Amino acid sequence: MSTATHSLPRTIGAHAVLLTYTAIALFPVILVILNSFKSRAGIFGAPLTPPTPKTFDLIGYTTVIGQGDFIHYFQNSLVVTVASLFFVLLFGAMAAFALSEYRFRGNTMMGLYLALGIMIPIRLGTVAILQLMVATGLVNTLTALILVYTAQGLPLAIFILSEFMKQVSDDLKNAGRIDGLSEYTIFFRLVLPLVRPSMATVAVFTMIPIWNDLWFPLILAPSEETKTVTLGAQLFLGQFVTNWNAILAALSLAILPVLILYVIFSRQLIRGITSGAVK
Amino acid sequence: MGSLKIENVKKAFGPVEVLKGIDLAVNNGEFVVFVGPSGCGKSTLLRVIAGLEDSTSGRVLIDGADVSVTPPAKRGIAMVFQTYALYPHLTVKNNMGLGLKQAGTPAAEIERRIKIASAMLSLEPYLERRPAELSGGQRQRVAIGRAVVREPKLFLFDEPLSNLDAALRVNTRLEIAQLHRRLKATMIYVTHDQVEAMTLADKIVVLNAGRIEQIGSPMELYNAPANEFVAGFIGSPKMNFIDGAKLGETAKTIGVRPEHLTVDTKSGAWKGTVVHAEHLGADTNLYLDCDKAGLVTVRIFGVYNAEPGATLYATPDAAKTYRFGADGRVLK
Ligand SMILES: Nc1ncnc2c1ncn2[C@@H]1O[C@H](COP(=O)(O)OP(=O)(O)O)[C@@H](O)[C@H]1O
Ligand SMILES: [Mg+2]
Numbered sequence: 309m310s311t312a313t314h315s316l317p318r319t320i321g322a323h324a325v326l327l328t329y330t331a332i333a334l335f336p337v338i339l340v341i342l343n344s345f346k347s348r349a350g351i352f353g354a355p356l357t358p359p360t361p362k363t364f365d366l367i368g369y370t371t372v373i374g375q376g377d378f379i380h381y382f383q384n385s386l387v388v389t390v391a392s393l394f395f396v397l398l399f400g401a402m403a404a405f406a407l408s409e410y411r412f413r414g415n416t417m418m419g420l421y422l423a424l425g426i427m428i429p430i431r432l433g434t435v436a437i438l439q440l441m442v443a444t445g446l447v448n449t450l451t452a453l454i455l456v457y458t459a460q461g462l463p464l465a466i467f468i469l470s471e472f473m474k475q476v477s478d479d480l481k482n483a484g485r486i487d488g489l490s491e492y493t494i495f496f497r498l499v500l501p502l503v504r505p506s507m508a509t510v511a512v513f514t515m516i517p518i519w520n521d522l523w524f525p526l527i528l529a530p531s532e533e534t535k536t537v538t539l540g541a542q543l544f545l546g547q548f549v550t551n552w553n554a555i556l557a558a559l560s561l562a563i564l565p566v567l568i569l570y571v572i573f574s575r576q577l578i579r580g581i582t583s584g585a586v587k
Numbered sequence: 588m589g590s591l592k593i594e595n596v597k598k599a600f601g602p603v604e605v606l607k608g609i610d611l612a613v614n615n616g617e618f619v620v621f622v623g624p625s626g627c628g629k630s631t632l633l634r635v636i637a638g639l640e641d642s643t644s645g646r647v648l649i650d651g652a653d654v655s656v657t658p659p660a661k662r663g664i665a666m667v668f669q670t671y672a673l674y675p676h677l678t679v680k681n682n683m684g685l686g687l688k689q690a691g692t693p694a695a696e697i698e699r700r701i702k703i704a705s706a707m708l709s710l711e712p713y714l715e716r717r718p719a720e721l722s723g724g725q726r727q728r729v730a731i732g733r734a735v736v737r738e739p740k741l742f743l744f745d746e747p748l749s750n751l752d753a754a755l756r757v758n759t760r761l762e763i764a765q766l767h768r769r770l771k772a773t774m775i776y777v778t779h780d781q782v783e784a785m786t787l788a789d790k791i792v793v794l795n796a797g798r799i800e801q802i803g804s805p806m807e808l809y810n811a812p813a814n815e816f817v818a819g820f821i822g823s824p825k826m827n828f829i830d831g832a833k834l835g836e837t838a839k840t841i842g843v844r845p846e847h848l849t850v851d852t853k854s855g856a857w858k859g860t861v862v863h864a865e866h867l868g869a870d871t872n873l874y875l876d877c878d879k880a881g882l883v884t885v886r887i888f889g890v891y892n893a894e895p896g897a898t899l900y901a902t903p904d905a906a907k908t909y910r911f912g913a914d915g916r917v918l919k
Contacts (some may be wrong), residue, residue: 477670477672479668479669479670479671479672479745480670480674482634482637482639482666482668482672483666483668483672483674483733484674485639485658485659485660486637486659486660486664486665486686487660487686487689487733488658488660488661488686488689488690489685489689497674497676498674501675501676502675
């Protein structure tokens, strides 16, 4: 079966490259997960081997779960991530629609202004943000984090989505207008379903940095009530002793929710791509 | 009900003027075709009539009422698009009914109209399907059905056949012609294809670069084109244009249609060599390189055997020869 596009050596070569890359990318993750199931001695004695009956130990997980608050941290992370994601997608899509659909004075400038955030890291504004949150009494609330992450995610979302929205057929939107649909109905019922794959892409790109962020939880919401998982895991990172079992277990658990969200979105992504292939 | 009047409509996108002052009157029940090359502003004009685009200046009147500030849904129009533009998430039935539902029409009435329209367009077996499960021709029929159920004053078609293959195009063209005869509704139809224009229209509006070149019935445009542009655009193969000076004429350009030239092997007005011959069965197109006139196309009805390289004499029919001045207008 050797055709112009499929030759055996080339296929093997491509797979070798991809498999090597996958191995390199997954290695640290797998190492974390393997070691999270080992005793302290096992972790330091032979960090690269899988848990054996002798080194197998769930002490990390029992510590994490036993520390009752951890479930709560998880909850906080999930609330912050899901809420921010929701607002980024909603406002990002609406702004992108306005920029791509309507001709108004300053359209291009507005687009550039909104995209500027991609180049300027939001962390540069930390001090001002903190002052703002103090002034509005939002310090140590999840609202503070949600607001900041929404702002952080919007530029890229608007940038990507407006490119995709430009490709949605004008005829379809115009057909809706002639049938008397409101601009909101056109946006939610006609346009959004057609850009679902790009929404999924944006969701994945937005979600991971939010879930993993340590900076803003530490500064804006370090209270026991509002701690996120990444911040909570720091608990086990002592100045003198570090509870490696607990940290590895916490990190392994922290992978799960993002993994689940990712699977949900990537399904959408694939479904969107195949349904869009046929005109 | 169903007359349209356009008064001095202009449209500019930024500094680019796309419509440069359009005046037009369409009577009730007329089938009017806008024809012109791609990018001449046909769709823009149609969108201005539909209210999907605001004109920069000028007025649009439907049934005598100025609709310049009326939203598209309230203008009593229906539109069929080149890309079908069906709602992908709705069934054929709901695609057709959505406009009426939005307008608050009672369900029984919607049902009744969908029934009539789907019978008219042979769409009954597909009413519960989604657009993705239909062929291109069926999709376009659904789009036409969606327009029919609205019972509009004015049908607007924007190149509805250009995404269909050649055989389907002829069928659907016929269907649209029958639809017009049956509904007696006013229809405005945009196309860049002069054959579609000639076959469908009561009245053709030839547009070029944002201006109307000529308005007339198909035969008026064919027999009495106002200028060189219309003469060249209407008719296929295209009219031959010959430099008047080469023929010793006072007119800038002489125009003669390929079907108004006769050929002879012995004698004639222009001596030429056959460059290429196209045999179509019903007629034959000969390309002659003539000593006086340059390259001319001759259309002969029926079969005519001529080998490339052969010498032939072409003679134009004097009564059907057009003379154009320096400004492109026909000289009387
Ligand atoms: N929304 C728009 N913005 C800027 N230019 C446009 C827009 N729509 C159409 N045009 C321009 O107007 C001209 C006429 O377009 P159109 O009416 O679609 O032509 P046609 O339908 O005759 O092919 C084209 O040159 C096109 O580039
Ligand atoms: Mg067009």
